[in-house]
Amino acid sequence: MKEVENREIIQMKEYKIINKRDTRSGFGEALYELGQSNPKVVALCADLTGSLKMNAFADNFPERFFQMGIAEANMIGTAAGLTIGGHIPFTGTFANFSTARVYDQIRQEVAYSEKNVKICASHAGITLGEDGATHQTLEDIGLMKMLPGMTVINPCDFNQTKQATKAIADHIGPVYLRFGRPVVPNFITDDRKFEIGKALKLIDGKDVSIFATGHLVWEALEAAKILNRKGISAEVVDIHTIKPLDEKAILESAKKTGCVVTAEEHSLNGGLGDSVAQVMARNFPIPQEYVAVMDSFGQSGTPAELMKHYGLDAGHIVASAEKAIGRKV
Amino acid sequence: MPDNNSLREIASQVRRDIIRMVNGAKSGHPGGSLGCADLLTALYFEIMDHDPENFDMDAPNQDVFILSNGHISPVFYSVLARNGYFPVKELATFRKLHSRLQGHPATMEKLPGVRVASGSLGQGLSFSIGVARAKTLNEDDKKVFCLMGDGELQEGQVWEALMHIGSKKVDNIIGIVDYNGKQIDGPTDEVMPLGNLKLKFEAFGWTVLEMNGNDMDDVVATLRHAKTLSGNGEPIMILMTTEMGMGVDFMMGTHKWHGAAPNDEQRDNALSQLEETLGDY
Numbered sequence: 001m002k003e004v005e006n007r008e009i010i011q012m013k014e015y016k017i018i019n020k021r022d023t024r025s026g027f028g029e030a031l032y033e034l035g036q037s038n039p040k041v042v043a044l045c046a047d048l049t050g051s052l053k054m055n056a057f058a059d060n061f062p063e064r065f066f067q068m069g070i071a072e073a074n075m076i077g078t079a080a081g082l083t084i085g086g087h088i089p090f091t092g093t094f095a096n097f098s099t100a101r102v103y104d105q106i107r108q109e110v111a112y113s114e115k116n117v118k119i120c121a122s123h124a125g126i127t128l129g130e131d132g133a134t135h136q137t138l139e140d141i142g143l144m145k146m147l148p149g150m151t152v153i154n155p156c157d158f159n160q161t162k163q164a165t166k167a168i169a170d171h172i173g174p175v176y177l178r179f180g181r182p183v184v185p186n187f188i189t190d191d192r193k194f195e196i197g198k199a200l201k202l203i204d205g206k207d208v209s210i211f212a213t214g215h216l217v218w219e220a221l222e223a224a225k226i227l228n229r230k231g232i233s234a235e236v237v238d239i240h241t242i243k244p245l246d247e248k249a250i251l252e253s254a255k256k257t258g259c260v261v262t263a264e265e266h267s268l269n270g271g272l273g274d275s276v277a278q279v280m281a282r283n284f285p286i287p288q289e290y291v292a293v294m295d296s297f298g299q300s301g302t303p304a305e306l307m308k309h310y311g312l313d314a315g316h317i318v319a320s321a322e323k324a325i326g327r328k329v
Numbered sequence: 330m331p332d333n334n335s336l337r338e339i340a341s342q343v344r345r346d347i348i349r350m351v352n353g354a355k356s357g358h359p360g361g362s363l364g365c366a367d368l369l370t371a372l373y374f375e376i377m378d379h380d381p382e383n384f385d386m387d388a389p390n391q392d393v394f395i396l397s398n399g400h401i402s403p404v405f406y407s408v409l410a411r412n413g414y415f416p417v418k419e420l421a422t423f424r425k426l427h428s429r430l431q432g433h434p435a436t437m438e439k440l441p442g443v444r445v446a447s448g449s450l451g452q453g454l455s456f457s458i459g460v461a462r463a464k465t466l467n468e469d470d471k472k473v474f475c476l477m478g479d480g481e482l483q484e485g486q487v488w489e490a491l492m493h494i495g496s497k498k499v500d501n502i503i504g505i506v507d508y509n510g511k512q513i514d515g516p517t518d519e520v521m522p523l524g525n526l527k528l529k530f531e532a533f534g535w536t537v538l539e540m541n542g543n544d545m546d547d548v549v550a551t552l553r554h555a556k557t558l559s560g561n562g563e564p565i566m567i568l569m570t571t572e573m574g575m576g577v578d579f580m581m582g583t584h585k586w587h588g589a590a591p592n593d594e595q596r597d598n599a600l601s602q603l604e605e606t607l608g609d610y
Contacts, residue, residue: 042466066462074455074489081395081459084444085387085467089459104449105486109456113436113446 028053142270397453451484
């Protein structure tokens with residue numbers, strides 16, 4: 001830490017909270033707008049239309065909305081079949097039921113069969129909250145990124161989820177889009193264009209690279225402010241697309257800062273951190289610290305309590321950044 | 330349109346292809362393939378409206394066949410090739426490295442005629458719902474045929490799909506169950522009894538037809554009837570009784586040839602019982 005101790009506080013880009021909204025509502029709004037603009041878009045839901053914010057689409061385009069009941073396996077297969085004839089199916093249920101419950105169906109009929117299905121998953125991670133670990137998936141990014149040809153996206157706020165939902169409709173190929181339940185800061189402005197596979201640098205820095213995804217992006221921005229007050233210049237990069245990973249942007253940042261912190265609302269195993277570590281190990285081995293859930297299931301609690309308990313907050317990102325900087329040779 | 334005698338001749342050649350493919354690969358599933366040779370021959374050469382020379386994944390204004398029990402790929406591949414979807418000589422590559430004829434049907438190698446991968450059981454009927462729905466959205470009144478094995482009905486997902494189709498009246502689907510009573514570990518009655526399938530399907534909102542899947546006259550007449558009934562509010566399920574290994578005496582009456590390949594001697598014995606009608610590949 002000695003090397004940065006006496007630095008002066010530097011100018012840093014600050015992000016303002018536009019409003020506070022849930023990312024799932026960004027999905028719902030975009031899906032409705034897609035319904036208006038693209039007649040090929042169809043949607044399927046497994047008895048969670050309200051939770052997924054799919055009502056506007058369902059109400060306005062009933063002939064293109066399929067209520068599947070509590071039958072997720074059947075929903076995935078039906079979505080795959082709907083692509084025969086040129087439709088673009090969006091499936092909606094909780095992240096756990098969008099992945100682990102239907103993994104073989106996705107593997108065989110969507111990924112291996114190269115079907116243009118958009119698997120849209122709400123209530124990802126522990127911020128699902130009080131329902132507890134049966135519903136909190138921390139393994140979904142890992143599961144989905146292991147499937148050849150699958151695109152995996154975890155947007156950070158309402159605006160970005162909306163942008164991402166629209167972008168995947170234009171992308172040909174299977175996509176896993178992961179978003180969440182709680183109301184969180186909405187801060188991505190319209191000028192920050194969303195491009196699948198293209199990392200979004202939010203703050204320039206030179207001492208440590210913080211690669212964050214999903215709800216942890218805002219926490220990373222908060223962490224950067226704290227670090228800045230300590231005289232540490234943190235670079236914050238929003239890795240909304242975990243696969244395909246923007247290796248170029250990651251390496252460019254890491255080579256500049258010399259150490260890395262990854263932050264995600266996911267298990268340590270198989271998430272963004274693993275993907276980044278693979279890039280570093282093969283190209284540019286440097287210290288990396290993980291902000292993630294350490295190989296455990298979640299539990300009941302409020303989203304805020306759980307994020308604090310599992311160490312998924314700005315404070316833990318700050319500590320990890322300091323640790324990573326301390327490990328620099 | 331071929332008459333039923335011509336269809337029987339084609340089916341004989343298809344059975345020869347099955348034996349030769351499985352022998353050539355030294356692996357594969359001859360039993361169910363032989364049992365379903367008459368059905369697939371009738372569907373592709375007589376019943377379905379489709380375009381073998383210009384395979385289009387989207388199948389506009391064409392009937393679609395989905396093979397849910399993907400392990401009977403030999404009969405599927407033979408009928409597709411004999412129908413003109415791809416060169417017959419390609420059957421020789423079955424299950425070999427770099428072949429488009431994967432052990433179980435797949436789309437990744439772009440084999441014309443295959444619209445979805447199958448093999449992991451219980452998934453084809455769900456896929457068929459999607460195809461059927463897409464056809465309705467596209468104002469395409471053609472049908473979706475989906476073949477399942479009887480053992481496959483032990484998969485829970487099949488009943489999700491059966492419930493959906495029956496209750497939501499997806500009436501452009503014609504399901505077919507290969508009711509041969511056998512699966513890998515033995516008779517279905519011993520492994521996991523299926524109960525009264527006709528009553529179960531009817532309770533799920535389906536119109537059930539029954540046919541002898543190894544009697545070409547019955548197969549053609551029942552499929553024609555199913556196509557006529559289809560589209561009138563209730564989905565159609567055909568309970569198709571077949572003999573696993575049909576056409577080869579030593580493969581019939583047992584489940585042992587579900588997934589075993591004949592050696593060269595057994596191949597020759599089998600081929601001596603099946604007339605070569607269209608020329609071997």
